[in-house]
Amino acid sequence: VRTALSQCHLPIATRSACHSASLSTERPRRSLVKVNAATAAADDSFGGPTEAAEVEAGSSTFLQAVLNVMNILMGVGIMTIPYALGKSGWMGLGVLVFLGLVTNYSGKALVEAHQVVKA
16 A cells, blocks of 8 residues: 555645555556457456457567567576676686687688588
8 A cells, every 4th residue: 555655646635546546446458469359358357368268369470489589598598697607706707708709719610611612
């Protein structure tokens, strides 16, 4: 209750209206998928579609889906680097630099091999 009142940016005299609005049982409808208006009545009491509700298919292409997966995996990898370095200390930093150099060399070797095969 205290957080609901502190989030209300109204004068004290009108906070009671804000407080009663925040205690309302209705909550905004948030969904990750599009639901047909005709099947919205088939929703359960928790706000999600039931098995009977038809959900429209997504509109992303295969390339967008692949790029999204790559983005998620790289983001998770980048977010775990500080934790890994914190646990491993200076030795982990050395290993990270070494593996970066190996990756750089491997990438250049692949480009050179591609140019040899292409010719």
